[in-house]
Amino acid sequence: MARVFRSSANLLCLILLQNYYGKSLQQESSNIVDFFEEESEIEIRYIFGKCEPPSSTKVVSSLQFHQFTHSDNKNPVATVLQLGKTHSMHRPALRRLTIAKILTLNVFDLTKCQATQISNSVHTLLKTSRYFHKANDHHIFILDNDQLNSLPIFDPPLIHVEKKVAIHIENDHIKFQTLCYFCNELDMRQTSSSMLTYSDKLTINKLLSRLFPVTKSTFHGRTFRVSCSTNVRVRISLRPKGDGTWILNPGVFEKLATHLIQKFNFTASLRHATGGGSTGKQLPNGTWQGSVGDVYNEDADIGLLGANSFERAQLVLSTKPFEYQSVVLVTGKHYQVLTWKLLSAPLGKNVWIALAACIVVAVLFIFLMQFFFKNFILKFFTYREKSKVRLWRNGKLVENILAAFFEQEIPDLKPKNFHELISSNYDWGLDWVGDIAYLVMKSSNQSVVQTVFRKMDIHRDSTLCLKEVIVRNYACITYTTLVDLISARNFSNVAKAILKESSFSMYTAAISLWLTKDSPLEPLFNDVIGQLVSQGFTIKFLDMFTSMMRxxxxxxxxxxxxxxxKPPRILSEEQEAGIQPGAVKISWKKIQGAFLFGFVGLFVASVGFLWEFKKNVCNSVTELT
Incomplete structure (x- = not known):
């Protein structure tokens, strides 16, 4: 009869087959059933079994028992793979509208296999078989005496399985060896063992507590390898210590990493990610670099940090997002530059033609209107042949027309999206913060994005990208929240006021940590990160870091x-004032000629006005007198 023990807290179970020992646990059967909830789906996989399946499976009504026998001691690897394909159809489905969980027990009866076969079969089963690589699976190994030390249960990938138990049977003594990823206070590879016999007076609760110790929320100072994407310098960077190791520089994700290290009491062995600190890049030969590749190739336990994508999600596991970053356009605040080029440069040839045509039409309209009024309207009224205000009135009309054209507000020519960007006179570049924005633009099927991708510059330094925005008509494709960080560290307040982010967002990336598939660290990290995000600590970390930089x-x-x-300037005073390089600046030597022509014009206009006033007004007064 199958004996099933369950911990209601962690959904942990243990199967013992009665025909391994003579004495039974019949008196405990009534207590065992109480450990099950009716909402739970229990599935048992009996692998490499030499015993017949139990004749009765009345432990719980929802219990499903499937036996897969490895006969004739042939290739265990092929049996495991075939088993996974065959058994996938037997996995029960989750019940809807309930909080039910499927508990899967993989019972490995390895008493017929040799040590090498055990190593190959178990390694293949847990590493390559996607049918058994589930986070809610629990693994039980039944061993012979000579196999107790030969089974590679301490080596990857078994070490990544959180809940597992090895059972050693010798006569009527049963030795239970619990292998937990982080529940032992000593070295990770050590285990807590106990020799149990039927004569031991143990209750069910004590038995379960000894076989399945409660998962601790601390790693007891153990060392985890952390691959850092250091090309995202505004988010994370490393500095060397005297002993050859690396430590984190202050930053946004440094706050997160420090919080996790202190929360779970582990040591982080930091290193630069491959590919020059890349977040994750696939090479032409199919291999991956960066923190994604390091975690996938098991060269690191944790990847810090990266943006999620479909390709990366197939390789590694990501935690809950710590922040979201959107790719936006950053342009400068345009200032009017007082140069001689303003007389002609702002207007194109077609604009000058249109302006001349408007003036001609307006003047003709004025004279035609006067002709119409004089011949068809004013002949019915008495008026002077020469009006003293007629010439002045016509001039004011023309002046008002010209003023209405030139005094209108200067249109905002700053591009706000990719469509306006490619049709403007702006140049643009990509702020290389990680690889995800570059890969998304490269693989995009939109013609506008492809045009932007072909003509854009690549800036490995965020400061240089934003500097181009200030000194000329340039758009920097970068991430939100980075402008404040870069300007607080490198630019003055005047230069910072020039930078403006557009509301357009090409892509929004979820930034998180990388873990190996089905890593037991995921639920623990997710709980902490979820609390930090929900309580607004992400924004607080960012504000703290920005204030610290400023x-x-x-x-x-x-x-x-x-x-x-004087502090060295990244930008000159003229560039901070918005003067573009190459512009002809006004000097006193050049502007004094303008004043001379202005005074000459004012003198000529005054003489002409006085002559007109004498001719029209004074003569009219003389006639009246």
Whole structure:
């Protein structure tokens, strides 16, 4: 009869086959059933079994028992793969509208297999078979005496399985060896073992507590290998220590990493991700670099950090997003540059033609209107032949027409999206913060995105990309929240005010940590990250880091001023004022000619006005007198 033990807290079960030992646990059967809930689906896979299946499976009504026998001691690897394909159809489905969970027990009866066969079959089963690679599976191994130390249960990938138990049978003694990923306070590869016999007076609760210790929320100082995507410098960077190791520089994700390290009490062995600190890039030969490739190739336990994508999700597991980043356009605040080029440069040839045509039409309309009024309207009224205000009135009309054209507001020519960008006179570049934006634009099927991708510059330094925005008509394709960080560290307040983010977003990326598939670290990290995000600590970390960068710059500038030095500028004063390079700036030598012509024109206009006033007004007064 199958004996099933279950912990209601962790859904942990253990199967013992009675025909391995003479004494039974009949007196405990009534207590065992109480550990099951009717909502739970229990599925048992009996693998490599030499015993007949139990004649009765009345432990619970929802219990499903399937036996798969490896006969004739042939290739265990082929049997495992075939087993996974055959058994996939037997997996029960989740009940709807319930909180039911499927508990799957993989019972490995390895008493007929040799050590090498055990190693190959178990390794293949848990690493390559997608049917058994489930987070809710629990594994039980039944061993002979000489197999107790030969089974590679301490090596990857078995070490990544959180809930597992090895059972050693010798006569009527049963040795239960519990293998937990992080529940032992000593080295990770050690286990807590106990020799149990039927004569031991153990209750069900004590038995379960000894076989399946409660999962601890601490790693007891164990070391995890962490691959850091250091090309995302505004998010995470490393600095060397004297002993050859690396530590995190202050930053947004440094706060997250420090919080996780302190929360779970583990040591992080930091290293730069392959591919120059890449987040994740697939090479032409199909291999992956970056933190994604390091975690996938089992060279690292944790990848810090990266943006999720469909290709990456097939390789590694991502935690809950710590933040969301959108790809936006950053343009400069346009200033009017006072140069001689303003007389002609702002207007194209077609604009000049249209302006001349409008003036001609307006003048003709005015004279035709006067002709119409004079011949058809004013002949019925008495009026002077020469009006003293007629010439002045016509001039004011023309002046008002020209003023209405030139004094209108300058249109906002800054591009706000990719469609406006490719049709503008702007150049543009991509701020290379990780690889995801580059890969998304490269693989896009939209013609507009492809045009932007072909003509864009690549900036490995975010500061240089934003500098181009300030000094000329340039658009920087970058991520939100980065503008404040870069400007707080490198730019003055005047230059920072020039940078403007568009509301357009080409792509929104979920930024998270990388873990191996079915890693037991996922639920623990997800709980902590979920709490941080829901309580708004993501924004707080960002604000704290931005304020720290701005304060650090002010302290540095104050220290230089005390020494009688000026802080070096990334931008010149003229560039910060919005003057584009190559423009002809107005100097006094050039502007004095304009004043001379202005005074000459004012003198000629005054003489003409006085002559017109004498001719029209004074003569009229003389006639009246």
């Amino acid at each position: 304060k650090g710059r002010h302290v540095w500038e104050a220290a230089l001023k005390k020494e009688g030095k």
